[in-house]
Amino acid sequence: MKRRPLLAGNWKMHATVLDACHLAADIAKTCAGLEDRDVVLAPPFTVLSQVAHMVAETGIFIAAQNVCWEAEGAFTGEISPLMVLDAGGGAAIVGHSERRQIFHEDNALINKRVRGALAFGLIPILCVGETLEERESGQTFKVVEEQVRAGLAGVETADMKETILAYEPVWAIGTGKTASTGQAQEVHAFIRNLVADIYEKDIADQVRILYGGSVKPDNIDVLMAQEDIDGALVGGAALNAESFGRIIHFQEI
Ligand code: PEP
Numbered sequence: 001m002k003r004r005p006l007l008a009g010n011w012k013m014h015a016t017v018l019d020a021c022h023l024a025a026d027i028a029k030t031c032a033g034l035e036d037r038d039v040v041l042a043p044p045f046t047v048l049s050q051v052a053h054m055v056a057e058t059g060i061f062i063a064a065q066n067v068c069w070e071a072e073g074a075f076t077g078e079i080s081p082l083m084v085l086d087a088g089g090g091a092a093i094v095g096h097s098e099r100r101q102i103f104h105e106d107n108a109l110i111n112k113r114v115r116g117a118l119a120f121g122l123i124p125i126l127c128v129g130e131t132l133e134e135r136e137s138g139q140t141f142k143v144v145e146e147q148v149r150a151g152l153a154g155v156e157t158a159d160m161k162e163t164i165l166a167y168e169p170v171w172a173i174g175t176g177k178t179a180s181t182g183q184a185q186e187v188h189a190f191i192r193n194l195v196a197d198i199y200e201k202d203i204a205d206q207v208r209i210l211y212g213g214s215v216k217p218d219n220i221d222v223l224m225a226q227e228d229i230d231g232a233l234v235g236g237a238a239l240n241a242e243s244f245g246r247i248i249h250f251q252e253i
Contacts, residue, residue: 001205005224006164006231007248008040008125008210009238010065010093020047024054026241030248031058038231039248040125041238042093045079052088063091063125066099069116081120091123093233095151097170101131107150114151118159125164125233126151127212128191132171140169141190148194160199165191165209166233172213174235181222184211188228217246224250 015023020043031039042063043051052062064087068078084092094117095110110126117124128147130140148165155163167187169179179187188209196204211223212233223229237243 003206003208003230005037005250006040006208006210007037007244007250008042008063008093008166008231008233009244010042010096010212010233010235011044011239012065012098012235013044014239015043015047017047017050020044020051021054023239023241024051027244027248028055028058028060030241030245031060034059034248037248040091042091045087048084048089049087056088061091062087062089063093064089064122065093065096067092067094067113067117067122067124069112069119071120081117081122084122085120089122091125091164092117093125093127093166095127095147097127097129097168097173101170107147110147110151111153114163115154118155118163123162123164125166125210127166127168127233129168129170129173129213135169135171140187144187144191145194148191149198152198157199157203160195160203161206163207165195165207166212167191167209168212168233174214176214178214178216178219178223179211181226184223185226185228188226192228215247217243220247220250 040061040063042065064084068080071082094113099105114124128144130143134143192204208230210231210233211229215232215234216237
């Protein structure tokens with residue numbers, strides 16, 4: 001089944017207001033006339049509304065890099081789904097490996113974020129992936145299964161149609177090491193089967209599963225040629241309009 005490709009740029013903790021405006025404007029130029037794929041930008045919270053404003057007429061979607069589950073309250077340092085919507089965002093990355101590894105967010109917390117996002121109409125982009133140690137000790141599928149099942153616990157079938165998954169092997173993020181196409185496709189197919197098991201095949205056929213981990217202009221084409229890879233979540237290469245532009249235009253050039 002053909003799913004609409006989605007190319008997402010995660011800016012992580014980069015970009016002042018000025019940098020963000022330049023980058024967003026340059027990326028918007030490369031997206032002119034794009035009709036057959038979705039582009040998502042996930043800037044830091046501080047520039048979310050400026051970037052959303054800049055790309056408002058371009059068809060580019062805006063995502064937050066994380067989201068709380070409550071509308072408001074005593075949650076110092078958190079951003080609510082309503083605030084993301086108010087700033088012009090429509091999605092939120094949840095469970096990024098940097099949140100899991102550096103800030104010790106566990107599956108239960110990530111599940112609250114996924115359900116919180118959905119409750120307010122934001123599309124969650126749920127990230128899963130194994131560490132190098134887990135891969136080398138043969139635990140990849142076990143870890144990924146736990147993260148997918150726990151991350152999606154309580155998510156209704158109707159909401160699952162909107163939810164986006166991202167397989168991001170931790171050892172490939174920001175390291176310059178990309179999973180081989182075989183390694184990536186194998187885990188993507190596994191995740192899709194898992195979604196079919198938890199929900200139904202029809203949902204699994206529709207759900208978009210992005211690959212993330214050192215995606216670059218020179219490996220995007222071959223990654224996107226894999227049956228179960230529906231897009232990319234891009235970190236480093238998304239901070240440069242030319243390289244992200246090439247990624248957006250995969251298999252065209
Ligand atoms: C990411 O931030 O999700 C990511 C995959 O980063 P990079 O492309 O730099 O590996």
